Amino acid sequence: MSGDVEGPEPAVREFDLVRVRYVDGEGIERLVRLEEAAGVPFEDGRMVRAIPSYRDQGHMPGQYWVAKWGDFADYESVLESKWLMLLDFDPQVTAFVTQPLEFDAIDARGAWRHTPDVFARRRGGSVLLLDVKNPELRNDPKVLLQEERTRRVCERLGWDYAMVSEPSRQRWVNVDLLSSARRPLHLGADLVPRLLELSREPVEIGELMRFMEFPDLARGVLYHLMWHQRIVTDLDRPLRETTLVKTAAEASE
The missing domain is CATH 3.40.1350.10 (Trna Endonuclease; Chain: A, domain 1)
Incomplete structure (x- = not known):
């Protein structure tokens, strides 16, 4: 044994x-x-x-x-x-x-x-x-x-x-706003070089728009560039007319 x-x-x-x-x-x-x-x-x-997708799901x-x-x-x-x-x-x-x-x-x-x-x-x-x-x-x-x-x-x-769970509220609000311009540019694509040039130094969004002949169109192009992070800012703070934006370093090279 x-x-x-x-x-x-x-x-x-x-x-x-x-x-x-x-x-x-x-x-x-x-x-x-x-x-x-x-x-x-x-x-x-x-x-x-x-x-799954069905009626009355939560x-x-x-x-x-x-x-x-x-x-x-x-x-x-x-x-x-x-x-x-x-x-x-x-x-x-x-x-x-x-x-x-x-x-x-x-x-x-x-x-x-x-x-x-x-x-x-x-x-x-x-x-x-x-x-x-x-x-x-x-x-x-x-x-x-x-x-x-x-x-x-x-x-x-x-x-x-x-x-x-829920993302940071302010960042989500800002990214959601910029997402409206995430699709490829067609109308306004010719404004891209001008916006990148004007943003080489920090500039307020409102001031930047005053340089543009068609500010409503330019704002959409600006949001497109911000979505693709060619122009950047602090997205953990509210986006206002006084918000400073700047061309990203890699976009200015």
Whole structure:
């Protein structure tokens, strides 16, 4: 008889078993180990699940037109659409996709699955994974557990992760205003060099408009240049006629 004493089964270590399901750019569903997922270009894939739409649902799904590449991205709620716009505005974000992948995992507390809301690729190749949650649900124990599990998986992948609710109000108001001019310029495109030249030194928006023959048209072009961050200002403060704007350093070279 062996002298070894049998003990309880060892507990499953957190996230020992994690697989990632996704749909590639050809529409083929794939399932990989977590270790393989770090190298997958999820931004080139398709949504892993369809966003449901039905009568009397509690949130409003829709589509956001992405200025970065001129196509639509599906969103699950108005709150999520705000974050898509902020990602579209962020110059460090090169691509993003909604409902990008599903984690299928087992940890010490049992089996779980989760589909994050947005996968974003940044310049340099780093990743930001986002979950967008209604502020009223933010402290729900199930939501907190989901956040903890997803954050720890992202740490293993070397990704940044955030669970977000309402964005900063003033910044959102400003970016939303500028988004009205995010589409390609046609009428007024000839005003671009003049606006960039006049903004080489900080100038008030109202003063800048007084230099323009057609100020209403010029304002829309200015907002377009600000959306694309060729002209910049502090967007955490209200945009007024006295707001100082300036040509971005890279736009003036």
